[in-house]
Amino acid sequence: MIRFFMFLILEYFSVQLSNMKIFTAAQIREADAFTIKNEPISSPQLMERAAGKCAAWIGEHYSQQHPIYIFCGKGNNGGDGLVIARMLQQQGYTVSVGIVQNSSKASPDHILQLQALQKHSPSSLYEIGYITDFPALPANAVIVDAIIGTGINKPIEGWVAGIIHQINDQHHKHPIIAIDMPSGLMADVSSRHAPVVQAHHTLSFEFYKLAFLLPENAAFPGQVHILPIGLHPEYITHTPARYHLSDKEMMRTIYQPRDPFAHKGTYGHALLIAGSYGKMGAAILSAKACLHAGVGLLSCHVPQSGYQIMQISEPCAMCITDEGTDYNTHFHSSIDASSYKTIGIGPGLGTQPVTARSMELLLEAFPRPMVIDADALNLLSVYPYLLYKIPAGSILTPHPKEFERLFGATTNDVERLELLSKQAVKLQIYILLKGRYTAIACPDGAVYFNNTGNPGMATGGSGDVLTGILTGLLAQDYAPKAAVLLGTWLHGFAGDLAAAHLSQEAMTASDIISYLGKAFQEGL
Numbered sequence: 001m002i003r004f005f006m007f008l009i010l011e012y013f014s015v016q017l018s019n020m021k022i023f024t025a026a027q028i029r030e031a032d033a034f035t036i037k038n039e040p041i042s043s044p045q046l047m048e049r050a051a052g053k054c055a056a057w058i059g060e061h062y063s064q065q066h067p068i069y070i071f072c073g074k075g076n077n078g079g080d081g082l083v084i085a086r087m088l089q090q091q092g093y094t095v096s097v098g099i100v101q102n103s104s105k106a107s108p109d110h111i112l113q114l115q116a117l118q119k120h121s122p123s124s125l126y127e128i129g130y131i132t133d134f135p136a137l138p139a140n141a142v143i144v145d146a147i148i149g150t151g152i153n154k155p156i157e158g159w160v161a162g163i164i165h166q167i168n169d170q171h172h173k174h175p176i177i178a179i180d181m182p183s184g185l186m187a188d189v190s191s192r193h194a195p196v197v198q199a200h201h202t203l204s205f206e207f208y209k210l211a212f213l214l215p216e217n218a219a220f221p222g223q224v225h226i227l228p229i230g231l232h233p234e235y236i237t238h239t240p241a242r243y244h245l246s247d248k249e250m251m252r253t254i255y256q257p258r259d260p261f262a263h264k265g266t267y268g269h270a271l272l273i274a275g276s277y278g279k280m281g282a283a284i285l286s287a288k289a290c291l292h293a294g295v296g297l298l299s300c301h302v303p304q305s306g307y308q309i310m311q312i313s314e315p316c317a318m319c320i321t322d323e324g325t326d327y328n329t330h331f332h333s334s335i336d337a338s339s340y341k342t343i344g345i346g347p348g349l350g351t352q353p354v355t356a357r358s359m360e361l362l363l364e365a366f367p368r369p370m371v372i373d374a375d376a377l378n379l380l381s382v383y384p385y386l387l388y389k390i391p392a393g394s395i396l397t398p399h400p401k402e403f404e405r406l407f408g409a410t411t412n413d414v415e416r417l418e419l420l421s422k423q424a425v426k427l428q429i430y431i432l433l434k435g436r437y438t439a440i441a442c443p444d445g446a447v448y449f450n451n452t453g454n455p456g457m458a459t460g461g462s463g464d465v466l467t468g469i470l471t472g473l474l475a476q477d478y479a480p481k482a483a484v485l486l487g488t489w490l491h492g493f494a495g496d497l498a499a500a501h502l503s504q505e506a507m508t509a510s511d512i513i514s515y516l517g518k519a520f521q522e523g524l
C-alpha cells in the first residue's frame with residue numbers, strides 16, 4: 001500500500017516536472033517576471049534559489065579538493081555565478097571569482113550579490129578586463145562559466161571572445177560547467193560562427209532552450225541538466241510555445257492499449273511499397289517494423305525479383321508482385337483505396353521515371369494520410385509538383401540531405417527549422433526531419449523535438465524501421481500527430497534499449513525492431 005502511494009506521489013511529481021514547452025529567451029524573462037510578481041518572490045530570492053540548485057549540483061559532482069574557478073559577467077548570469085561562489089565557499093571549497101568586464105553597467109542583482117561576496121570573501125575576487133587577465137589554473141580546477149546567459153543580445157566579439165577562446169583551450173584539461181547557457185550561445189537564433197563556450201555540462205534553468213537541440217550547436221552544451229527553479233506554473237501552462245520536447249508522459253497519454261475483443265481487422269490493413277533489386281533489405285526492415293508496431297494486416301508490394309525474398313524473410317506479411325522485375329513500376333494498380341487503411345512508400349524503392357509516374361497515380365488515387373520516405377522523397381524532389389498531391393495529414397520522413405533536396409538549402413539550423421515548419425503548414429502534412437533530436441513539424445506550425453535515440457542508430461536501415469513503425473501506427477487508427485510523435489519516440493527508445501544491451505557499435509537496424517516489444521512494455 002505504501003509503495004502504491006509512493007508510486008502515485010512519484011507519478012504526480014514526474015508529471016509536474018515534465019515540461020515539454022521550449023520557451024524563447026523573451027518568454028523566459030516574462031516567466032521570471034511573472035513568478036517574481038505572482039508567487040510572490042523577490043528577484044534576489046529567485047536568484048538564490050536558482051544558483052542554490054547549481055551549487056548543490058556542483059557539490060554532488062566535485063569534492064572540496066577541486067578549486068572552483070568561476071567566471072562571472074555583469075548581468076544576472078554573473079549574479080548566479082556570484083551566489084554559487086558564496087555558497088560553495090560556505091561549504092569549504094576554494095573559490096576564485098573573475099568578474100569579466102563585458103558591460104559598463106552591472107545589473108542590480110549582480111551588484112547586490114557582488115557586495116555580499118565582497119563582505120564574505122573579498123580576496124577571492126578579481127577583475128578580467130583583457131585577455132591577459134585570464135588566470136593560470138591548477139591541475140584539478142573546475143571551471144564555471146557564468147559570463148552571459150539568456151540575456152545575450154549579439155554574438156560576442158573582441159577581447160571577451162578571447163576569454164571564451166581561453167576557456168575553450170581548457171576543454172581537455174578541466175571540466176567546464178555552464179550556468180543556464182554556454183556563454184555566447186543564443187537561445188533562439190543561430191550562433192553559427194560565433195564564439196561560444198564548449199561546456200561539458202550545462203545546468204539550465206527550468207526549460208530546454210531551442211539552441212541545445214540544433215545540430216550546429218552540438219559542440220557547446222555538453223550534457224544538459226534541466227534544474228527546476230519553481231517558475232510559476234500558471235505562466236508555463238497558459239503561455240503558448242511553438243517548440244516542444246516530447247517525453248514519456250506525453251507518450252503515455254497517446255498510447256492506446258489493445259481492445260480485448262479486437263480481431264485482426266481492428267488494427268488496419270497497411271500496404272508497404274518498397275524494395276528493388278539489391279535493396280530488398282530496406283523493404284524487409286520496414287515490413288518487420290510495421291508488424292512489430294502492431295499492424296493488423298500487412299501487404300507488401302515488391303518487384304518480381306523481391307517476391308521470394310520477402311515471403312521467406314517475413315511470413316507474417318502478404319506479398320503482391322509488381323510488373324517490374326527489379327523495380328516497382330505499377331504499384332498504383334494494386335491500390336484499391338477501400339482495401340488499405342494506409343500506405344508506407346519509399347524504402348529501397350529506386351527513382352526510375354516510371355516509378356515516379358506510378359507514384360503520381362497512387363497519390364491521386366489514395367485519399368488518406370500515408371508515410372513517404374527515402375526514394376519516394378527523392379522522387380518528390382525531382383518532380384516537386386507531386387508535393388501538392390500528397391494527402392493532407394501524411395508524414396514525410398526526410399533526413400537532412402533529403403530535406404535539402406526537397407525544400408532547398410538554408411544557411412543555418414534555425415533557418416532550416418523555419419523552412420521545415422513553413423512547408424508543413426503550406427502542404428498541411430507532418431514533416432519529420434531526422435537527427436539526434438528529430439524535429440517533427442505539424443500542419444498547425446508547432447514543432448516537436450524527439451528526445452530518444454542514440455548514435456548507435458546512425459547505421460543503414462534505421463530510417464526504414466521508422467517508416468514501418470509509423471505505417472503500423474497509422475494503420476491502427478492513431479491520428480497522424482499521435483502516430484508521428486509516438487512512433488518516433490518508440491523508435492528511439494527501442495534504439496536506446498538495443499544500445500544498452502548490445503552497445504551502440506554492435507547494434508544494427510534489425511536490433512531496433514527486436515527491442516520494439518520491450519520499448520512498448522517498458523516505455524508506455
Ligand SMILES: NC(=O)C1=CN([C@@H]2O[C@H](COP(=O)(O)OP(=O)(O)OC[C@H]3O[C@@H](n4cnc5c(N)ncnc54)[C@H](OP(=O)(O)O)[C@@H]3O)[C@@H](O)[C@H]2O)[C@@H](O)CC1
Pocket residue numbers: 028029031032046047050073074075076077078079080102103104105106107147148149150151152153154155156157160179180181205229231
Ligand atoms: N530566467 C529566470 O527565471 C532566471 C534567470 N536567472 C539568470 O539570469 C540570466 C539572464 O540574466 P540577464 O537578463 O541579466 O542577462 P545575462 O545573461 O546575464 O546577459 C546580460 C549581460 O551580458 C551582457 N552582454 C549581452 N550580450 C553581450 C555580448 N554579445 N558581448 C558582451 N556582453 C554581452 C550585457 O551587457 P549589455 O550589452 O547590456 O551592456 C549584460 O551585462 C539567466 O541566463 C540566468 O542565469 C536566474 O538568476 C534567476 C532566474
Ligand SMILES: Nc1ncnc2c1ncn2[C@@H]1O[C@H](COP(=O)(O)OP(=O)(O)O)[C@@H](O)[C@H]1O
Pocket residue numbers: 399434435436437438452453454455456457458459460461462463464465466492
Ligand atoms: N545520433 C543519433 N541520435 C539519435 N538518433 C539517431 C542518431 N543517428 C541516427 N538516428 C536516427 O536513426 C534514423 C536514421 O534514418 P536514415 O538516415 O533515414 O537512415 P537509413 O536511410 O539508413 O534508413 C533516424 O530516425 C534518426 O533520427
Ligand SMILES: [K+]
Pocket residue numbers: 077145146147148149178179180181182183
Ligand atoms: K553562462
